[in-house]
Amino acid sequence: MTLLFRYLFRNNLQVILPTLAVGTGLYLLSDLFDRLDDILEAGVPGNVAIWYFVAKTPLIISQILPAVFLLAALIQLCLMSRDRELMALQAGGVSFGAIARFFVVYGLLWAVLQLGFSQVLGVAGERESARIWQEQVRGRTPGTRDLTNVWFTDDNHVIHLEVVTPALRKGQGFAAYGLAADGIHIDTVIRAKAFTGTAGTWKLQDVEVFSTRDFGHAKLPEMSIAIGQDPQDFAVIDPGADPQRLPLWQLGDAVEKLRTAGSNVEGLRTAWHMKLAYAASLVVMGLLAVAMVTWRDNIYLATGLALVFTFLFYTMFTIGSTLGQKGIVSPPIAAWGADILVGVVASARLLLVLRPRSLR
Structure with a gap:
């Protein structure tokens, strides 16, 4: 591990962990206000209500992680630019290409963590919170859906x-x-x-x-x-079940069984690819952060742009999911389309900045 990697890694952790905590807290607070009336009307005990939100937390973290990663990377790079650290690195022969490579590797590490976290704790927590909601709040008996x-x-x-x-x-x-x-x-x-x-x-x-x-x-x-x-x-x-509640390996096994049985599995294949593509979006967000800083390094503008790009990315991701579920677009294209598009745009910007310029 190089000195530059350790330095960027340490600085990013100081930003991403508080940002992740704040984002998770805001998400839980919003969910609390949205569901509080139903919980109170159903007379759910306080400890059960608390456990419901605790069970949802792993899935919430895995859902907001790409947006948090982009925001944290932009804040880190903008602060480094404000303190002239990026200028010092470039003067020392460290280009934006080296910084981009760090965020690709760093994003890949977070992607593996997000995938494992979401498919183990996230899936288990979502099942538990769904069970509590159906049994304790809605009063429905499990296993009766036909x-x-x-x-x-x-x-x-x-x-x-x-x-x-x-x-x-x-x-x-x-x-x-x-x-x-x-x-x-x-x-x-x-x-x-x-x-x-x-x-x-x-x-x-x-x-x-x-x-x-x-x-x-x-x-x-x-x-x-x-x-x-x-x-x-x-x-x-x-139709009332959510394929996202199945772990990646169980979903893949179900797809193969149902495909062999002659069932239409386009929607399930889309969900399977979406899980991988969503984790891989962390790598894309890292590239996007570096590309945006090469254009503007104002921290306030960058924060606003991060929110706009996050909204656009999630919109493309949702549209792709819908098209794949309906069989209009093949599942790999539907799931990976947003990653590919944003990754190509960010890479093109970086190549434009890094290309040798002839002296006149």
Whole structure:
């Protein structure tokens, strides 16, 4: 670790940690005012209410970290410019390129920290706060959300579920259409009034089996059928569920299972890429901070511009997420588009500043 790296690292920590604390406090205060009436009306005990906000804190930190990183980097660089430290560094042969490389490496470290923090503590905290809100404030029993009209494929079956409760792995209205060897024609139809299932085996109740080859028909009180799909995996396609509440590795596993089952996973793939792209945005914010200081080093102007750029970045990020969820744009482009655009603009500015200038 070079002397310059240690110096910039120490200075940035002195700015980013207080900024992160203030940002988290303001976010929690805003959330408190927004939800206080509901909490008081529900008669939630004080210790439960406190735990609700404590559980939300890791996710809040991971959400505001890119904006805080940009603001802290700009404040640090503007203070260094005001104290003539940047001029001294350039006089000593340290260019903005070296400073930009530091923020790329430093941003990468924070990106890894943000990703791990958000996918472990952030996801667990979000689940816990959501549970408290649903059970203690809304008074809803967990695991009762139903999905209707679910279609998927499994091996040589096309399967339709009228109603399924993913959390309980059961439902009503099961129909499986067995395909012939040509993969086009249907040779068997299995219907059941109710079902329960795990990955590998589903148990059907009140079953009817039809054969299109010999027009056979049989009724059975119960029957087992080999289906690789786990009903619990359908929770991630619940319109009321948030894929962000799944850790990155679980979301990726669910995407593969549902893709194999023939389900549309564009929205889930977008969410998976968004998690990585959001963490990588810290690197982009570092580049943007250095690029902005090469243009204007006034700390008040820089602070205002940081807020404007943060708003624009989150807007692009949200638009990309929406386009990816709807299948209008491919998930990688939808998720990484904002990072790529801002990174290219910031890099172009730095290259313009760093390019050799001919003497006239």
